Amino acid sequence: MASEPKKNVRKNIYKPSSVPQSSATPHAEETERPVRLKVPKMSFDNNKLKDPRLQTSIGLSLIFLSVYTCLALLSFVFTGKADQSIIENVGGITNLISSGKEVQNWLGLLGASLSHLLVYNMFGLGSILLIPMLFSAGYELFTQGNGKLMKFRKLGYICLFYMLWISVLLGYYVVIKDTPNLLGFLCGKIGLTVADGMYSLIGWGTIIFLILAVLIHGVYIVKFNAVSKVIGKVTKNRYSDKSEVNTTSETENTTLSENESDDELEEDEDLENYSEEETSIETSSLTNENVIEEEITEEPNEIEEEAAQDTGLVPHNAQLPSVVEPEAPIVTESVPQQAIKVDPISVDVNIQVEHVQVGGNGTNQIPPTQNYSKQQSRDTTSEMPPVKEEKKESPTPNPSSQQKKVTPNTPPIIEIEAEPTKSETIKLDPPAPPKKKEKVENPHELSDVSTTENVDKADLNVLKKIEEEPDEIVNIEDMDEYDPKLDLSHYKYPDLDLLHPPVESKAKVTKEELEANKEKIVNTLRHFKIGIASISATIGPTVTLYEIVPEVGIKISKIRNLEDDIALSLAALGIRIIAPIPGRGTIGIEVPNNNREMVSMSSVLATEKFAKAKMDLPVAFGRTISNEVFVADLAKMPHLLMAGATGQGKSVGINVLLSSLLYRKHPSELKFVMIDPKKVELSLFNKIERHFLASLPDAEEAIITDTKKAIHILNSLCTEMDMRYSLLKSAGVRNIKEYNTKFCNRRLNPKKGHRFLPYIVLVIDELADLMMTAGKEIEGPIARLAQLARAIGIHLVVATQRPSVDVITGMIKANFPARLSFRVTSKIDSRTILDAGGADQLIGMGDMLLSTGNDLTRIQCAFIDTDEVEKLCDFIADQTGFSAAYMLPEFEEEQPASKGGGGGSVDDRDDLFEEAARLLVRHQQGSTSLIQRKLSLGYNRAGRIIDQLEAAGIVGPFEGSKARQVNVKTEMELEVVLNTL
């Protein structure tokens, strides 16, 4: 009871403020009021601010700003990823203009900077709520308060609260997840910082706090109807017991339900006055006089205006206060209820009601019901009496202050007396000031939802919205994927025009040739008493496959043994018998064509089979015996061993493989490590160093031609492999594809060392040379990579012209399931490379056999000449590339064992060893990524430091996905440890 009247103090205070200034009767007000309003006592600055032109201009600017922000943020959805990396690369928004970089935001640099600032640097996703705030404020100012979408203050409270709340909630998710995800991008720095701080303070209690914050915010701002109803009902029951006023239950129920509605209806009004009335006025009610004095002094004009709004008249009659008896008769229940029921539609009606209510009853006591006080907050005239009462109770030793106290309580009486006149006055009055309109409009707005049913709906919507919020977050989480290609977003894939157009081969196999070969085969077999049921031919680019179905009872082994005899009788090189052809139930005899057909690179790349191949690393090798384009996925092979005698087409084969990949992959997705001991074979690819090559940090040239460097880079690849495995492990995925998908979905935090992992294809053109000079040093890392690297996206293509066992050792061979052989000189070599004969039967010039496990496929390798490769490389090299080749981890020659296990000698230890130790001890978390993040180090260096810390006994051993244990508990203790090292 006590608090409710206080709420209205301000309104009551204002009214008497005008009283001493005029002794005019209500009639006189009609002429005086405009004058009074035009001679405000407010300060000069305030007047300036109220200049309608200024307000309209500011309003218009704010509306434009809201639209601009909306567009910038909308564009951010599509372009934010690209722009973010640009902004971060140039070192922040401030450097963006000077960097001269182009951004993709629809609104250019400013749009990109604004959205980056709002989303990334501030409130993340919550920043969207800034738009309705700006627009609402702008609209309100622009329309001079005549048009309101929603009370700005209310909107402001809600939006500001939820901006921070959403940001903190997302930040909390990021903190507890401890793995990078999309929300790390969308929570904003503020949310992340607050959530981080809260999490370290209260742990999971953060979420309780957030829920509590929403509830409290709801109580103050949104008002949960469901809650308030329960409380209202409880209070009602209590109240009906205690009420001094004897009301019938019927009346009470009516009042309650109306007041519940009213309570909701007043939302806007309450909110508008929320901070000032409910907080400051309530607090200051005990020293009411002071407040009266202060407020009158500070805002005399506003006071007048508000008084005018509340009553519909400017209360100028100074005599009236003395006329009114403070102890007026008690208002009967029925009258105020009527007053509430007659919801004011116009000023006249409103005032009429007030007059009836107050004047008719001579109000000075209000039934101490909650319902009634609720009504008061809306009904200006009924607000007065409780204030009077309260003031009476407050100690007032000073008579002057007592007088002041009386003054604020007098306006109702003014209205009472002026009531009939006021109605008339308003009809004659000059146009009402804007604020007055507002007051009149509000009841209309509120009356739209003035039924309990409507209020319930409104509340349900509020509750529903709150419930729906997490879902919205999840939906948005899926929206914004990281796209590695945006690093070089303007990169153009090579065009087929760069290659020679496919030439229509005139060298077709003639019918005569086919018939002649058929005759020879049938006769030869008949000669060895092998009957043939049927024979058919499939013409390939190099060879024609004759498929025979032997008569029943013929042993296949018999035919297989006749291979040489058939070759002799056909008098042709390169006859290969496939008995039986797997899955066909036939026996195949491959006979080289008299005139072979060249398979051009463009003809295979132009096929749909290659263009639409859903493969990670598609390679169009050439055409099979049945003239089909053969496309294989290098990632599935997963490593390829190539062999072939000199001049049989190995180098062309490697170029075909590299070109296929260059045609299909983006520079951000694929990197080549090239080792070319022959120095000239792969040199053409030097040009695409900044696009597609990977190299060691200190390498002069990306393509390795030196054996020592080859050893370094192979070991470096092993380190890269280990690092990638660590990343996969911490990401909880099994292979590079899953990892990259997770990373692109922003579920892995780059700050914790995660990054998009491009495929790496290691190409060695001539293994024999390396094996001769370095042996085990080469074999070791190759075998290791071949064994383990497939899951982390490193694939090997190793070629040699000498497929002997000292080059293709058992260890290497065992880990290369896919083998490709061009023509070799001996059956032994064929067996070494393919574990089968046949490669010695090939006819050269790209005729090859591909073995993938059990299958052996004869393929005519496509042909790409040096010119074409050069053009292709030029085309790529002419485009903007990365600033350097893809950096592989540094390779360090084996280091001498550390002395005494103290984390290495002082010289060996990293410069940041001690700092890292303090960091881990402070956080009590033995995490490499913590060192990486806090000390801004690369993974390698951070990894070395943590190893040194482990060796020094400061942290425990590696524990898988968990952080290492920190053995030193306090920084003091650490200093002692560091001194002893």
Ligand SMILES: Nc1ncnc2c1ncn2[C@@H]1O[C@H](COP(=O)(O)OP(=O)(O)OP(=O)(O)O)[C@@H](O)[C@H]1O
């Ligand atoms: N797929 C092919 N189609 C047509 N001709 C080919 C094909 N592959 C190779 N040739 C021919 O064979 C020649 C030698 O090929 P390539 O240089 O690839 O052999 P190589 O095995 O790399 O030899 P080396 O080991 O001596 O470098 C080419 O110049 C070309 O004339």
